[in-house]
Amino acid sequence: MQMPHVVNKYRSEIDSELRSLLQPYRLPLYDMMRYHLGWIDEQGMASADSSGKALRPTLCLMAAEALGQDYQKALPVAASVELIHNFSLIHDDIQDDDAERRHRRTVWKIWGKPQAINAGSAMRVLANVALARAKERGLSLEKCEAGQMILDEATLKLIEGQYLDIQYEHRFDISIDDYLTMIRGKTAALISCSLELGALTGTDDPGTLKMFNRLGESLGIAFQIRDDILGIWGDVKNTGKPKGSDIKRKKKTLPIVHALNNGPVAVRDAIIGIFQKDAIGEKDLELVFDILNEADSYRLAQKTVRDYCENSVRLVEALGIKVQYKNNFEQIAKFLSYRDH
Amino acid sequence: MQMPHVVNKYRSEIDSELRSLLQPYRLPLYDMMRYHLGWIDEQGMASADSSGKALRPTLCLMAAEALGQDYQKALPVAASVELIHNFSLIHDDIQDDDAERRHRRTVWKIWGKPQAINAGSAMRVLANVALARAKERGLSLEKCEAGQMILDEATLKLIEGQYLDIQYEHRFDISIDDYLTMIRGKTAALISCSLELGALTGTDDPGTLKMFNRLGESLGIAFQIRDDILGIWGDVKNTGKPKGSDIKRKKKTLPIVHALNNGPVAVRDAIIGIFQKDAIGEKDLELVFDILNEADSYRLAQKTVRDYCENSVRLVEALGIKVQYKNNFEQIAKFLSYRDH
Numbered sequence: 001m002q003m004p005h006v007v008n009k010y011r012s013e014i015d016s017e018l019r020s021l022l023q024p025y026r027l028p029l030y031d032m033m034r035y036h037l038g039w040i041d042e043q044g045m046a047s048a049d050s051s052g053k054a055l056r057p058t059l060c061l062m063a064a065e066a067l068g069q070d071y072q073k074a075l076p077v078a079a080s081v082e083l084i085h086n087f088s089l090i091h092d093d094i095q096d097d098d099a100e101r102r103h104r105r106t107v108w109k110i111w112g113k114p115q116a117i118n119a120g121s122a123m124r125v126l127a128n129v130a131l132a133r134a135k136e137r138g139l140s141l142e143k144c145e146a147g148q149m150i151l152d153e154a155t156l157k158l159i160e161g162q163y164l165d166i167q168y169e170h171r172f173d174i175s176i177d178d179y180l181t182m183i184r185g186k187t188a189a190l191i192s193c194s195l196e197l198g199a200l201t202g203t204d205d206p207g208t209l210k211m212f213n214r215l216g217e218s219l220g221i222a223f224q225i226r227d228d229i230l231g232i233w234g235d236v237k238n239t240g241k242p243k244g245s246d247i248k249r250k251k252k253t254l255p256i257v258h259a260l261n262n263g264p265v266a267v268r269d270a271i272i273g274i275f276q277k278d279a280i281g282e283k284d285l286e287l288v289f290d291i292l293n294e295a296d297s298y299r300l301a302q303k304t305v306r307d308y309c310e311n312s313v314r315l316v317e318a319l320g321i322k323v324q325y326k327n328n329f330e331q332i333a334k335f336l337s338y339r340d341h
Numbered sequence: 342m343q344m345p346h347v348v349n350k351y352r353s354e355i356d357s358e359l360r361s362l363l364q365p366y367r368l369p370l371y372d373m374m375r376y377h378l379g380w381i382d383e384q385g386m387a388s389a390d391s392s393g394k395a396l397r398p399t400l401c402l403m404a405a406e407a408l409g410q411d412y413q414k415a416l417p418v419a420a421s422v423e424l425i426h427n428f429s430l431i432h433d434d435i436q437d438d439d440a441e442r443r444h445r446r447t448v449w450k451i452w453g454k455p456q457a458i459n460a461g462s463a464m465r466v467l468a469n470v471a472l473a474r475a476k477e478r479g480l481s482l483e484k485c486e487a488g489q490m491i492l493d494e495a496t497l498k499l500i501e502g503q504y505l506d507i508q509y510e511h512r513f514d515i516s517i518d519d520y521l522t523m524i525r526g527k528t529a530a531l532i533s534c535s536l537e538l539g540a541l542t543g544t545d546d547p548g549t550l551k552m553f554n555r556l557g558e559s560l561g562i563a564f565q566i567r568d569d570i571l572g573i574w575g576d577v578k579n580t581g582k583p584k585g586s587d588i589k590r591k592k593k594t595l596p597i598v599h600a601l602n603n604g605p606v607a608v609r610d611a612i613i614g615i616f617q618k619d620a621i622g623e624k625d626l627e628l629v630f631d632i633l634n635e636a637d638s639y640r641l642a643q644k645t646v647r648d649y650c651e652n653s654v655r656l657v658e659a660l661g662i663k664v665q666y667k668n669n670f671e672q673i674a675k676f677l678s679y680r681d682h
Contacts, residue, residue, distance in 0.1 A: 029504040091462065095455035114436035114507050117458060121432065122500045124465065128493045132486075141482055145473075148489065152469045159463045163370040166455050 001338045004331035007058050010071065010078070014057045017075040018082065021130050032119035033126075036090055036107050050102050056190060057082045059219075059332070060198035063212050066325035067202030074201040076133040077147060081194040083127035084155055088162065088190075090120035095166060096249060103240050127151065139201060147197055154193030161185020168252040172260060172272050179257045180221070187227075188220025195219075208319075215315040215329070222308035223336040228253035229301050230340065232292070238341035244285045250275050254304065255297035263295050309337035342679045345672035348399050351412065351419075355398045358416040359423065362471050373460035374467075377431055377448050391443050397531060398423045400560075400673070401539035404553050407666035408543030415542040417474040418488060422535040424468035425496055429503065429531075431461035436507060437590060444581050468492065480542060488538050495534030502526020509593040513601060513613050520598045521562070528568075529561025536560075549660075556656040556670070563649035564677040569594035570642050571681065573633070579682035585626045591616050595645065596638035604636050650678035 018037065022030060034040045038051035057078035064074035092098075093106040094113050100106060108116035131151060135144050164182040168174050195216040199209050230239050231246035232255055246253050252260075260268055270291060274284045292298070312333040316326055359378065363371060375381045379392035398419030405415035433439075434447040435454050441447060449457035472492060476485050505523040509515050536557040540550050571580050572587035573596055587594050593601075601609055611632060615625045633639070653674040657667055 027501055027504065028508075029501055091458055095458060113454075115504060117432055117436060118500050118504045118507070121462065121465065122497055122504075124462065125493050125496045125500070128469075128489065129497075132490060132493075141486060145482060145486060148469065149473060152466050152473075155466045156463055156470075159459050159466070160368055160370055163368065163456060163459045163463075166459070167369075 001335055001340060003053065003339075004328065004335050006062065006328040006331065007053065007055070010058055010061045011054055013072065013075060014054050014061075014078055014082065015051075017079040017130075021079055021126065021133070025126075029115075029118060029122060032090075032107050032111055032115065033086075033123050035110070036086060036119070038102070038104075042105070042110055049104060052102065054082060055223075055332075055336075056085050056194040059191065059216070060194040062325065062328060062332075063195045063198030064201045066319070066321040066329075067199055067208070069202030073134075073137045073139065074198050076130050076137060077139075077197045077201060078194075079133075080127045080130040080147075080151060081190060081197060083123050083130055084151065084158070084193075085190060087120045087123040087127065088158055090116055090123065092162065094120075095162070101240065124155070134201075143200055147200055150193055150196055150200070154189045157185045157189035159185075161187065161189065165251070169250045171252070172268075172275070174252045174257050174260065176254075176257060176261060179252060179254060182252075183221060183224040184217065187224040188217045191220035191223065192216030211315065211319055215312060215319070218308050218312040218315055219333060219336055222305050222312060222333065225254050225301055225305045225308070226337055226339060228255060229298065229305070232289075233298060234340065244289070247285060247288050248280045250280070254301045255292050258297050258300055259292060259295045263291070267291055267295065305337045309333050342676055342681060344394065344680075345669065345676050347403065347669040347672065348394065348396070351399055351402045352395055354413065354416060355395050355402075355419055355423065356392075358420040358471075362420055362467065362474070366467075370456075370459060370463060373431075373448050373452055373456065374427075374464050376451070377427060377460070379443070379445075383446070383451055390445060393443065395423060396564075396677075397426050397535040400532065400557070401535040403666065403669060403673075404536045404539030405542045407660070407662040407670075408540055408549070410543030414475075414478045414480065415539050417471050417478060418480075418538045418542060419535075420474075421468045421471040421488075421492060422531060422538060424464050424471055425492065425499070425534075426531060428461045428464040428468065429499055431457055431464065433503065435461075436503070442581065465496070475542075484541055488541055491534055491537055491541070495530045498526045498530035500526075502528065502530065506592070510591045512593070513609075513616070515593045515598050515601065517595075517598060517602060520593060520595060523593075524562060524565040525558065528565040529558045532561035532564065533557030552656065552660055556653060556660070559649050559653040559656055560674060560677055563646050563653060563674065566595050566642055566646045566649070567678055567680060569596060570639065570646070573630075574639060575681065585630070588626055588629050589621045591621070595642045596633050599638050599641050600633060600636045604632070608632055608636065646678045650674050 022033065031040065031044060035042065038047065038049035041047040060078040060081055061071040061074055065071040090107050093101055094108045094116050098106055099109045107119055131144065131147055134147065135141065161182050165186050168182060192213045195212040196209050199212040228246065231241060231253060232244060234241065236242050256271065260271060271288065274280060274288060277284065313330050316329040363374065372381065372385060376383065379388065379390035382388040401419040401422055402412040402415050406412040431448050434442055435449045435457050439447055440450045448460055472485065472488055475488065476482065502523050502525065506527050509523060533554045536553040537550050540553040569587065572582060572594060573585060575582065577583050597612065601612060612629065615621060615629060618625065654671050657670040
């Protein structure tokens with residue numbers, strides 16, 4: 001499934017906003033960020049590598065525009081959520097010991113974990129600096145301050161989700177509710193925050209902000225479960241991750257949680273036996289795939305994605321925004337739910 | 342040398358401010374912070390372990406009070422700098438692979454590095470949450486926003502200093518200026534920020550803010566060089582660090598930088614030879630001690646501490662504050678420069 005056109009609409013302006021923000025920072029510390037964002041290669045030469053889908057800043061700008069705000073005024077806010085997202089990716093790669101992201105070596109793989117921790121933490125601070133630039137574009141002090149609090153709360157939820165994600169690796173008593181709590185933090189919190197911050201630039205109405213926040217949660221859950229599916233059954237050519245990578249990392253993704261909760265005792269025991277090994281080999285991987293296929297896990301997980309996608313479309317309808325903006329949000333909801341990358 | 346009395350004056354109120362801030366956060370993620378702060382032990386039971394000198398929040402409250410502000414209004418700001426300091430310690434222990442701090446196991450040693458990264462990052466966010474509470478104590482929105490920017494800038498400088506500290510471990514061409522750049526970031530930036538934020542609660546005058554900032558830089562440099570001395574010649578009973586620990590970690594402390602820059606070629610080559618080994622043994626350590634003693638490095642480093650201490654006292658005089666506050670700052674300057682713990 002192709003990326004909706006609206007994702008390309010803002011891409012170069014988001015990129016410019018981020019580049020102008022980072023421009024004054026000359027220490028090699030900041031080159032680690034430039035590398036992570038795909039602007040330079042390992043030797044420091046300019047590159048045009050992918051810096052990801054820029055989903056969060058796009059949603060932020062879409063929300064601003066849907067509420068009648070000039071989206072360019074929301075660019076500092078959009079840059080800020082993109083930096084929070086990338087701070088979490090840099091640290092996530094360290095925590096998960098992932099050597100590759102988007103077909104390139106991860107920051108820690110090149111510069112070592114101690115310096116990659118610094119790069120991530122400094123990027124977290126730059127998110128605040130990005131947000132503070134919204135004032136220069138005419139956002140009121142009150143809104144800047146409210147925005148900072150929304151951003152901080154979402155970042156805490158994101159880290160809480162990350163905490164649970166790692167904690168769950170060693171647990172087998174994860175219910176569907178536990179799983180949803182984890183992804184609400186790890187993934188949905190920042191997507192909600194992106195929409196809410198964008199909306200904040202265009203409205204003062206708490207009810208409207210709440211509706212955008214709820215839409216973000218629904219989109220975020222669909223996005224993460226589709227991500228779980230791609231992390232198990234996805235094609236490395238599209239996803240940049242080897243097939244079954246999330247199984248090898250012992251992640252409690254929805255298909256695994258489904259099988260642990262709803263499968264027969266023998267299935268549960270087989271999965272636990274494999275996940276308790278120090279390293280999961282190719283044969284174990286095949287066995288897990290057999291179990292998941294037998295339990296119809298792909299279909300069940302994708303059904304949940306579809307439910308959240310449909311819920312998102314209903315929430316978009318309820319926003320009462322112009323038809324062209326509504327269509328864009330619906331396209332995004334469908335893309336997040338049915339994408340193969 | 343004893344801790345000045347003023348350090349105890351605010352201690353219980355700083356502690357209460359931090360405890361009330363953390364109170365609503367119940368996930369085990371936040372227990373890692375409570376452990377690090379000395380409030381609970383590894384089993385989660387209440388403990389009365391040391392949580393450090395609380396130097397930074399103390400300086401913050403001293404600055405507020407010296408400018409005629411009720412120091413209790415500055416408690417949220419003081420809590421915020423203490424959280425930034427502790428966020429950096431949690432990550433620092435991961436980066437330096439330090440298994441002990443203040444005679445207890447470090448956070449990563451108990452919960453693993455991935456979760457310790459989360460604990461540090463979440464504490465960084467709580468520093469923002471702490472600062473935002475200043476509004477409820479009557480600090481204006483303008484000052485809260487200015488405070489957030491001062492805090493962010495100091496945090497970036499702190500991380501830049503941390504970056505250089507790690508980078509210098511593999512370099513031998515470090516000049517005294519390079520060293521000072523590193524500690525201005527790593528240590529002095531947050532001490533300057535503590536004084537400046539405290540002052541901000543009591544004045545609008547940019548000149549006064551600047552003077553408190555400069556005092557913080559001078560105190561911070563004296564503090565760090567004294568720390569370097571204690572990290573080499575200090576007594577484990579007082580410092581909690583084994584003798585020579587900074588040498589084993591190949592840190593470019595001032596005594597080492599002095600010897601590399603001012604010693605004869607043979608001294609330089611001997612140090613480089615030892616620092617290029619994978620691990621520094623007891624015999625190597627003795628040799629480095631001999632070299633440093635021959636180069637009179639202790640005396641030279643302590644002379645620099647004394648210079649910054651005297652400079653700090655001059656800067657305190659220039660503040661034009663009441664004599665009792667002036668005396669307290671002078672006592673702090675002397676304590677930081679001549680302490681043995």
